[in-house]
Amino acid sequence: MTVALIATSHSPLLEHADLEAGVAAELDQAFTTARRFAEDFDPELVISFGPDHYNGFFYNLMPPFCIGYAASSVGDYGTQRGPLNVPEEIARGIAEAAMSAGIDLAVSLQMELDHGAVQPMEILFGDIAARPVVPIFLNSVAPPFTPLQRVRLLGEAVGRHVAQLEMRTLLIASGGLSHDPPVARLATATPEQRRVLLGHHLPATPGWRKEREQRVVETARAFAAGTADIQDLAPDWDRALMATLASGDLTSLDAWTPEEMARIAGNSSHEVRSWIAAYAALGSCGAYSVQYSYYRPIRELIAGFGLTTVTLD
Ligand SMILES: O=C(O)/C=C/c1cccc(O)c1O
Numbered sequence: 001m002t003v004a005l006i007a008t009s010h011s012p013l014l015e016h017a018d019l020e021a022g023v024a025a026e027l028d029q030a031f032t033t034a035r036r037f038a039e040d041f042d043p044e045l046v047i048s049f050g051p052d053h054y055n056g057f058f059y060n061l062m063p064p065f066c067i068g069y070a071a072s073s074v075g076d077y078g079t080q081r082g083p084l085n086v087p088e089e090i091a092r093g094i095a096e097a098a099m100s101a102g103i104d105l106a107v108s109l110q111m112e113l114d115h116g117a118v119q120p121m122e123i124l125f126g127d128i129a130a131r132p133v134v135p136i137f138l139n140s141v142a143p144p145f146t147p148l149q150r151v152r153l154l155g156e157a158v159g160r161h162v163a164q165l166e167m168r169t170l171l172i173a174s175g176g177l178s179h180d181p182p183v184a185r186l187a188t189a190t191p192e193q194r195r196v197l198l199g200h201h202l203p204a205t206p207g208w209r210k211e212r213e214q215r216v217v218e219t220a221r222a223f224a225a226g227t228a229d230i231q232d233l234a235p236d237w238d239r240a241l242m243a244t245l246a247s248g249d250l251t252s253l254d255a256w257t258p259e260e261m262a263r264i265a266g267n268s269s270h271e272v273r274s275w276i277a278a279y280a281a282l283g284s285c286g287a288y289s290v291q292y293s294y295y296r297p298i299r300e301l302i303a304g305f306g307l308t309t310v311t312l313d
């Protein structure tokens with residue numbers, strides 16, 4: 001059994017932002033390092049922990065966790081659209097193992113994924129169907145949020161099962177870190193936004209999606225210029241979280257509350273759930289060490305942008 005982890009922020013603005021040359025080069029270097037790590041590891045199986053942004057999961061039925069037995073990408077923000085290569089038997093095994101460990105979760109035979117789940121696959125492998133992948137959705141935008149302890153326990157249960165699979169398995173965490181992009185929220189939604197949060201706008205016209213994405217692109221430009229009314233990034237919080245994850249002892253995160261996370265690090269900081277679950281999964285396979293760690297708060301991407309590669313000792 002060999003297991004490794006790549007944890008990375010995502011941002012749909014990667015293709016739309018006007019980054020300073022130095023920052024663009026740095027990011028390029030981080031992605032190249034991750035790509036080489038993935039190529040060298042050559043996984044037989046990928047398990048991808050990621051959020052959704054009201055493209056696949058809506059308030060008509062919003063589970064805390066869901067494992068896809070089959071999945072396809074909606075292709076938002078120009079990401080690759082179409083089916084992923086999901087090994088159904090392995091996905092079922094993971095879901096049954098997590099349920100047996102006391103983690104209640106949903107399963108889907110028709111899971112829809114957005115940039116939050118597929119962008120790292122595209123960056124690492126150039127094709128979302130390049131490797132067999134089991135997608136694990138963690139609700140990170142739609143309150144109420146399950147406690148972080150449950151997220152850690154989900155990760156541990158998945159990791160214990162993966163350790164028995166005898167497959168070279170790459171865990172991917174996609175999300176975070178501190179950030180507050182203009183994703184609609186139920187508490188403050190207009191009637192039109194409420195329809196979107198319920199999924200009632202579907203099937204959406206291409207024009208509708210373009211409009212929604214353009215609003216985020218414009219907010220990012222304003223954020224970089226210092227004129228957006230979204231919450232600032234929280235680099236100290238991001239760095240402290242990355243240090244805790246690297247330490248191998250995640251239990252102190254159990255005490256974090258969603259309210260405090262949002263207050264300090266923004267409404268989308270809940271995407272760090274993917275990192276916590278994936279690090280916990282690796283930790284239940286053995287002691288680990290971070291091999292590479294990148295971090296920079298990048299307003300143009302509306303992201304405290306982190307990327308780590310991690311191996312078992
Ligand atoms: O438009 C969305 O739904 C989300 C956009 C976004 C922007 C910046 C960082 C992220 O993690 C995002 O998902």
Ligand SMILES: [Fe+2]
Binds near residue numbers: 116175
């Ligand atoms: Fe996101």
